[in-house]
Amino acid sequence: MREKLFLRNPKNPILSAKDWPYEVHSVFNAGAAICKDETILLARCEDYRGISHLTVARSRNGVDGWRIDPSPTILGEPKRFKEERWGIEDPRITYVEEENKWYVAYTSFSSEGPLVSLAETENFKDFKKHGAILLPDNKDAALFPCRFNGQWFMIHRPVSMTSGASNMWISSSPDKLHWGHHEVLLKTSSGGYWDCVRIGLSAQPLRTEHGWLVLYHGVRGTTSGAIYRQGLLLLDLENPRKVLRRSDAWIFGPEENIEIKGDVGNVTFSCGWLLDEKKNRLHMYYGGADTVICLATAPFDRVMDYVRKMPEV
Ligand code: BMA
16 A cells, blocks of 8 residues: 555635635635745636636635635736736745745746746735746746855746757746756656656745755646646755655645546646644645645655655656
8 A cells, every 4th residue: 555645634625716705716726825823825716717816815724714815916917017918827935034025936828828927025915026037938936945155046847849848947046037057957757657748846845954845746648638746856955956856656646526527637736835843744735626725734754754765866
């Protein structure tokens, strides 16, 4: 029997469109943060046009009792930011301690394809948008929370026009807005592997004593469509361009009805997780079938034991 690391919360889905204070078609793929002792989810909300925006939900325990902003918190603003023409999606939130601010890397759905945009906030009420920071096609981005030799680092997922490859890349920047030193961090695997078709960052990188813990998603194509699952990576603490270990098997994937059936079936897709160090619990928020928001939790020490036994890269 395979060891199950993440167990689903019995209250799943913890948030869905029917909980929303205004009309939305679906809520999923939420970024996660802790602000003033509250769990903040920045949910991707899709309206009945098919256009997404982001809205804050707050809770004391991260499971229920959510207070949801009464109207969209961050909307696409195509007049100010042309690239936000068809909405904004899939936020990843990174707390930058040296500035006491959160940075939100999100996907802007531009007429040229998806690209990476950046915003910052000090309170999850006011957001300052910085606009597009990477060209299309690119998505699945998050900042690291600290500098390395003075430089900021970011993981992202461009798509190659030539090979069609969807690999994870890593880049650095002096100011979080201008990015260079682009390098492939991780390639899709091959053959029938769970992550052979496409990969991309899921939640924001998490610092641990053994290295940066990264949750990523992998896609496998089947005769009845794609399956989106989650795996883990461990990156070198001092040099996050170096992958130390990689899941050869997925650690989480669609099993429940709400993950198998929905707008896009067979999808579990995380954009945020939170570590409760006192309780030794790692909480992974994820979208089920691009329709609802769910939660699964794992004992952190067991995750780290597992990660340290994963194959070396
Ligand atoms: C990816 C992203 C996610 C979505 C997933 C499955 O490309 O766009 O937002 O959850 O596809 O549809």
